[in-house]
Amino acid sequence: MKWLNFPAWLPENVSTFGQGVDNLFVLIYWVTSIVFLAVMAVLIVFIVKYRFQEGRKAEYIEGSTTLEIVWTAATTVIVFALAMLSLPQWNRIKFPSQFPGNPGAVVQVNGKQFNWDMTYPGPDGEWGTDDDLQLENQLHVPVNEVVHIRLTADDVIHSFFVPQLRLKQDALPGRFINMWFEATKPGTYEIPCAELCGFGHSGMLGYLTVHTAEDYEAWKNERWTE
Amino acid sequence: MNDHAHESHDHHHEESFVSKYIFSLDHKMIGKQFLIFGLIMFMVGGGLAMLFRWQLAWPDKPLPIIGVSKAYQEEGEVTTAADRKWEERFDDDKETWLETNMPSGVIDPAFFNSLFTMHATIMVFFVVVPLLVGAFGNFLIPLMIGTRDMAFPVLNMLSFWSNILGTIIMMAGFFVPGGHAAAGWTGYAPLSSIAEYSGVDWGQNLWCISLIVMGISSLMGSINYITTIINMRAPGMTWFRLPLAIWALFIVAILLLLAFPVVASALALILFDRMAGTSFFAAAGGGEPLLWQHLFWFFAHPEVYILILPGMGMASEMLPVFARKPVFGYKSMVFAMIAIAFLSWIVWGHHMFQSGMNPALGASFMTTTMLIAVPSAIKTFNWLGTLHRASIRFTVPMLNVLAFISMFVIGGLSGIYMANSPVDIYIHDTYYIVAHIHYVVFGGSVFAIFGGIFHWFPKMYGRHMNATLGKIHFWISFLAFNGVFFPMHILGVGGHMRRIANPMQYEFLQPMQPINVFITVCAFILGAAQILLLINVFWSIFRGKVAEQNPWEATTLEWHAPTPVPHGNFDAIPHVYHGPYEYSVPDAEADWIPQTQPNGESEHGEGEPVPAGATAD
Ligand code: HEM
Numbered sequence A: 001m002k003w004l005n006f007p008a009w010l011p012e013n014v015s016t017f018g019q020g021v022d023n024l025f026v027l028i029y030w031v032t033s034i035v036f037l038a039v040m041a042v043l044i045v046f047i048v049k050y051r052f053q054e055g056r057k058a059e060y061i062e063g064s065t066t067l068e069i070v071w072t073a074a075t076t077v078i079v080f081a082l083a084m085l086s087l088p089q090w091n092r093i094k095f096p097s098q099f100p101g102n103p104g105a106v107v108q109v110n111g112k113q114f115n116w117d118m119t120y121p122g123p124d125g126e127w128g129t130d131d132d133l134q135l136e137n138q139l140h141v142p143v144n145e146v147v148h149i150r151l152t153a154d155d156v157i158h159s160f161f162v163p164q165l166r167l168k169q170d171a172l173p174g175r176f177i178n179m180w181f182e183a184t185k186p187g188t189y190e191i192p193c194a195e196l197c198g199f200g201h202s203g204m205l206g207y208l209t210v211h212t213a214e215d216y217e218a219w220k221n222e223r224w225t226e
Numbered sequence B: 001m002n003d004h005a006h007e008s009h010d011h012h013h014e015e016s017f018v019s020k021y022i023f024s025l026d027h028k029m030i031g032k033q034f035l036i037f038g039l040i041m042f043m044v045g046g047g048l049a050m051l052f053r054w055q056l057a058w059p060d061k062p063l064p065i066i067g068v069s070k071a072y073q074e075e076g077e078v079t080t081a082a083d084r085k086w087e088e089r090f091d092d093d094k095e096t097w098l099e100t101n102m103p104s105g106v107i108d109p110a111f112f113n114s115l116f117t118m119h120a121t122i123m124v125f126f127v128v129v130p131l132l133v134g135a136f137g138n139f140l141i142p143l144m145i146g147t148r149d150m151a152f153p154v155l156n157m158l159s160f161w162s163n164i165l166g167t168i169i170m171m172a173g174f175f176v177p178g179g180h181a182a183a184g185w186t187g188y189a190p191l192s193s194i195a196e197y198s199g200v201d202w203g204q205n206l207w208c209i210s211l212i213v214m215g216i217s218s219l220m221g222s223i224n225y226i227t228t229i230i231n232m233r234a235p236g237m238t239w240f241r242l243p244l245a246i247w248a249l250f251i252v253a254i255l256l257l258l259a260f261p262v263v264a265s266a267l268a269l270i271l272f273d274r275m276a277g278t279s280f281f282a283a284a285g286g287g288e289p290l291l292w293q294h295l296f297w298f299f300a301h302p303e304v305y306i307l308i309l310p311g312m313g314m315a316s317e318m319l320p321v322f323a324r325k326p327v328f329g330y331k332s333m334v335f336a337m338i339a340i341a342f343l344s345w346i347v348w349g350h351h352m353f354q355s356g357m358n359p360a361l362g363a364s365f366m367t368t369t370m371l372i373a374v375p376s377a378i379k380t381f382n383w384l385g386t387l388h389r390a391s392i393r394f395t396v397p398m399l400n401v402l403a404f405i406s407m408f409v410i411g412g413l414s415g416i417y418m419a420n421s422p423v424d425i426y427i428h429d430t431y432y433i434v435a436h437i438h439y440v441v442f443g444g445s446v447f448a449i450f451g452g453i454f455h456w457f458p459k460m461y462g463r464h465m466n467a468t469l470g471k472i473h474f475w476i477s478f479l480a481f482n483g484v485f486f487p488m489h490i491l492g493v494g495g496h497m498r499r500i501a502n503p504m505q506y507e508f509l510q511p512m513q514p515i516n517v518f519i520t521v522c523a524f525i526l527g528a529a530q531i532l533l534l535i536n537v538f539w540s541i542f543r544g545k546v547a548e549q550n551p552w553e554a555t556t557l558e559w560h561a562p563t564p565v566p567h568g569n570f571d572a573i574p575h576v577y578h579g580p581y582e583y584s585v586p587d588a589e590a591d592w593i594p595q596t597q598p599n600g601e602s603e604h605g606e607g608e609p610v611p612a613g614a615t616a617d
């Protein structure tokens, strides 16, 4: 039965907006499951009840305008409602104008065949200066703080994916794409590349380490002073 | 070839073997050529899938038979004949094809990318389109609208042979240095447009060239279909007496005609980038990687509907025959298909929600995509309505059609998740998408094809396919299909990315690996079952039970033509007096009224035949 319970397979959510995504997922899961079960029930009843039997003829029914109107209207309402319900979530996650401010960390993430380069602006808060800190495949952020990321790529398209954050964004060469998240639970999470990027695509993998506030300070003190 | 074909030679001129079977101008022979071609390519595409499914279940384990033993892989100890053979291969100086792509019998990651790229490319462009549009389109259109052939028979023949040319070019790609295209069937630039990024050289070029040739083949077909359907309908065959399969093929031909030029230009731009040093898609040279995605999906979203509409049409033909009832809501079926055709031009962005396209566009594409679910739902409800108070015969075609309907429902519903852009953030580029694709294209179109082959086989070859074998093939395929593709939803929800060669490289995916093994085992069963289909088709061509003219007691015009259908199709061009689905008409003697039966004999006649082209109803 677990195979039918899709939401049970979602990895633990550790971002502030992830719950909104999961709620939509569960909502759609229920709506589509009910529709599916209803359609299958009708189909099976019809198949059994209206199977060929000696002496019974099919009935000549060409259609029903009322039914057409009812099911067209009903599906339109349902899918529109789903679209409207999801707009706020979409805007919240992807619209730069709605990103929360005061980030606890700002990082540039650069996808290249087949690694993630993470660049911190360093103590002066500016990129391209001597105190920048560059790490390969290691992203360190504080818990319960907004993180802003500038995402780009060197060569081909990659995709930054952290399943537990419910966050995915393609990285484009020649373009900076802004994204944000706020992690709610310390730990280490994998950052697979989700867009085919060449023969090393499988295994292109970074690690997101979410620190407690103190740990993050300690990490910063250790690494940012070099 | 087959002896009964000669008996049908009651027309005036004798044809040579070449003009009858090879460069044939007869739409029926061309349709059959596409059928055999598509079935062979189905096996090729399926074979590639078997290879990469092995790798996904048992990553980096040598393939059976051709691969080395465990002892050799781990300690270099030669124990089997395969080990010895590999020893020899590694020893000589030249690097063979096998050594490059499957050293020791282990699928190389670069070859893995070529495998899934070519699997999808072949299945979409060389199997489903040739079968639905090439085989059934060619065979059915003139017969169902009541005419003697296509409007442009020579163009039709060229369409088949350019399709073969495209296939030769595509297959050559496997054997060029650098290997075959490996950027996915979606060919995202700049991976596809700059050779250094993928290491693929001529493979990708041939991929582009072949698809352009295939597209030209489709263009020739679609011009033919559109012209034929508009101009050559039999007297009385008004638009609203057209069988739904013809409506579907008509709409598909228009979609092909409009969509192909876009992708042809995009493919040409890739070729320029690769061969002439331009940078349409390379940011460093001022190009734009997303340009490819917009052009590709502007073509490929209509393309995915090209892959399903004829299946829907064929299902709508078979359903009333074996339900002995008119199609429920014929006109809303037509309008739903027209709506799909229009909407399919304005939803392409749903493939690009996470691409970096402006998120405001994402929001609008979400809305249009949700809308396109409506006509799909309408069609499903109408199919259900057709079964209401029916008298259902569970023949092989009917079983396949019932599978088509239920699998299409699953595929349509999974589309709702992905159309929802916030949810798509998570499931985009995961196996959830792979599950969706296969529920619509395999569960949908391919089951419609299985049913269609069985259903029209008696008209095509004058013989029946074997029903027992057909049922065995159906049930194994149906169960194994669900065993393969249903669990892919779960992998997707677990976050399993598509297009990765080795899931075991990711800690969060390792607990789900048993599901991958289960899928692969089911995939092998599914693949093996298709051999039954091949056997049934080829055996029945020569040895099947001889069929009478109208074995299913169906109403549409193709069953009015003699069996086997002679050159020119009809003794005299039929007149059409009825809609296509007059089954179980009250007070009628038989439970079906052929479209050709004059009105006097039924109360449900619709007046004098109207000349084709005139609008009625
Ligand atoms: C109910 C209607 C449908 C809806 C709402 C829908 C929605 C979607 C969406 C949103 C995607 C993109 C997902 C992503 O990449 O993140 C998608 C992918 C796809 N759909 Fe559908 N779809 C529907 C029906 C169909 C049909 C009828 C077909 C074809 C027969 C089809 C074939 C495909 C294919 C092949 C892809 C994947 C392309 C790729 O990335 O390789 N869909 N669908």
Ligand SMILES: [Cu+2]
Residues within 6 Å of the ligand: A158, A159, A193, A194, A195, A196, A197, A198, A200, A201, A202, A204
């Ligand atoms: Cu990648």
Ligand SMILES: [Cu+2]
Residues within 6 Å of the ligand: B300, B301, B304, B347, B348, B350, B351
């Ligand atoms: Cu689409």
